[in-house]
Amino acid sequence: MEELKIIELKESVFADNDAEAEKLRGDLKARGQFLLNLMSSPGSGKTTTLAKLIESLKGRYKIGVVEADIDGAVDADEIQRETGARAIQLHTGGMCHLDAGMTRQGIESLDADGLDLIFLENVGNLVCPAEFDTGASKCAVILSVPEGDDKPLKYPLMFEKADVVILNKIDVLPYFDFSMDTFTTYLRARNSHCDLIPISAKTGEGMDKLASWVADEMEAWRK
Amino acid sequence: MEELKIIELKESVFADNDAEAEKLRGDLKARGQFLLNLMSSPGSGKTTTLAKLIESLKGRYKIGVVEADIDGAVDADEIQRETGARAIQLHTGGMCHLDAGMTRQGIESLDADGLDLIFLENVGNLVCPAEFDTGASKCAVILSVPEGDDKPLKYPLMFEKADVVILNKIDVLPYFDFSMDTFTTYLRARNSHCDLIPISAKTGEGMDKLASWVADEMEAWRK
Numbered sequence: 001m002e003e004l005k006i007i008e009l010k011e012s013v014f015a016d017n018d019a020e021a022e023k024l025r026g027d028l029k030a031r032g033q034f035l036l037n038l039m040s041s042p043g044s045g046k047t048t049t050l051a052k053l054i055e056s057l058k059g060r061y062k063i064g065v066v067e068a069d070i071d072g073a074v075d076a077d078e079i080q081r082e083t084g085a086r087a088i089q090l091h092t093g094g095m096c097h098l099d100a101g102m103t104r105q106g107i108e109s110l111d112a113d114g115l116d117l118i119f120l121e122n123v124g125n126l127v128c129p130a131e132f133d134t135g136a137s138k139c140a141v142i143l144s145v146p147e148g149d150d151k152p153l154k155y156p157l158m159f160e161k162a163d164v165v166i167l168n169k170i171d172v173l174p175y176f177d178f179s180m181d182t183f184t185t186y187l188r189a190r191n192s193h194c195d196l197i198p199i200s201a202k203t204g205e206g207m208d209k210l211a212s213w214v215a216d217e218m219e220a221w222r223k
Numbered sequence: 224m225e226e227l228k229i230i231e232l233k234e235s236v237f238a239d240n241d242a243e244a245e246k247l248r249g250d251l252k253a254r255g256q257f258l259l260n261l262m263s264s265p266g267s268g269k270t271t272t273l274a275k276l277i278e279s280l281k282g283r284y285k286i287g288v289v290e291a292d293i294d295g296a297v298d299a300d301e302i303q304r305e306t307g308a309r310a311i312q313l314h315t316g317g318m319c320h321l322d323a324g325m326t327r328q329g330i331e332s333l334d335a336d337g338l339d340l341i342f343l344e345n346v347g348n349l350v351c352p353a354e355f356d357t358g359a360s361k362c363a364v365i366l367s368v369p370e371g372d373d374k375p376l377k378y379p380l381m382f383e384k385a386d387v388v389i390l391n392k393i394d395v396l397p398y399f400d401f402s403m404d405t406f407t408t409y410l411r412a413r414n415s416h417c418d419l420i421p422i423s424a425k426t427g428e429g430m431d432k433l434a435s436w437v438a439d440e441m442e443a444w445r446k
Contacts, residue, residue: 043369172369
């Protein structure tokens with residue numbers, strides 16, 4: 001196995017992040033590469049979900065992973081060890097989000113030539129990452145059952161930006177006061193168009209549906 | 224019951240947040256008021272923990288609560304309804320943290336005269352709130368079992384800033400891969416001096432110990 005590459009991010013020099021994001025999105029599209037930005041709170045199960053997704057898609061597509069964290073390399077380590085996918089770890093140096101310039105640094109460091117599908121695991125934070133367009137093709141937001149059904153009410157922008165909301169850890173629904181009706185009502189007040197996919201990355205429930213969503217969105221993007 | 228007051232925060236005008244925080248801390252100390260800054264991810268159980276804490280301390284102390292969220296008023300509503308404590312809701316208008324100027328706005332709006340103990344429930348975010356001194360007397364960080372034992376590794380500053388780390392939702396330890404040894408090792412690598420108090424706000428386990436911690440720190444502060 002390759003040694004894990006850890007990149008200490010430099011601050012972005014671009015004043016206009018939106019323009020830089022559009023440029024990156026255009027470059028990716030021209031190369032036929034689909035970039036999925038995964039956002040969530042710390043501990044929602046992003047890395048486990050990602051590992052399962054890669055297992056189910058890696059027979060069909062060449063996949064790379066850009067992991068971002070303030071510090072540590074446990075996520076990229078885990079992805080590389082469990083799935084064999086090419087992964088790099090970005091350190092944001094205290095920064096609470098990724099922007100398009102940082103995302104580009106990550107993709108270039110990954111050596112992404114020939115990849116079909118790149119997952120960007122954003123910093124664990126339900127606030128700031130939603131404010132910065134990374135240049136990704138689509139945005140996925142993961143919320144886990146233990147975090148509570150009221151989160152779309154309290155973190156509006158994150159749920160507004162989602163193309164898909166993945167509700168993880170549904171295996172522990174019996175142990176938490178989480179109402180699917182309440183959650184759906186709050187989510188739809190923020191976002192009427194996104195898909196909602198309940199899963200348990202631990203038991204595998206719903207993972208087929210999520211893998212199909214990713215594959216379908218990628219195929220549509222590449223057309 | 225009083226109607227709930229919701230304050231739309233203005234951006235702070237102070238260039239030097241550290242100086243403003245020291246000033247607020249001094250003002251609070253002069254009035255014999257203890258301000259505890261509660262920080263955590265969304266969904267770690269801050270509000271439930273707070274409601275239980277207030278129940279156990281309100282016979283001895285006059286307590287107020289400043290709740291901060293980007294949007295919504297569910298937390299201040301819940302606190303006021305369940306405990307009868309004086310509470311206000313701050314809306315940060317998208318901002319991911321509180322600073323000392325915003326905290327002062329909150330305390331002034333709470334009409335804090337005569338209170339002994341003020342809880343500040345910061346924005347749910349394990350990154351940015353740690354970067355800003357609010358002027359609080361002490362900082363508490365809540366992590367919940369479902370978030371995972373690796374969080375001190377990935378969110379260093381938050382755990383470095385803690386005077387106490389409250390590990391919540393220990394009632395669900397059997398359903399998650401959470402190693403108390405791993406967690407303690409990572410936590411101690413970030414912070415050798417903070418207290419660590421495992422609790423379940425749901426079942427009440429550990430809440431006596433937490434209430435004693437708050438009362439002891441408050442008494443020490445007021446001396």
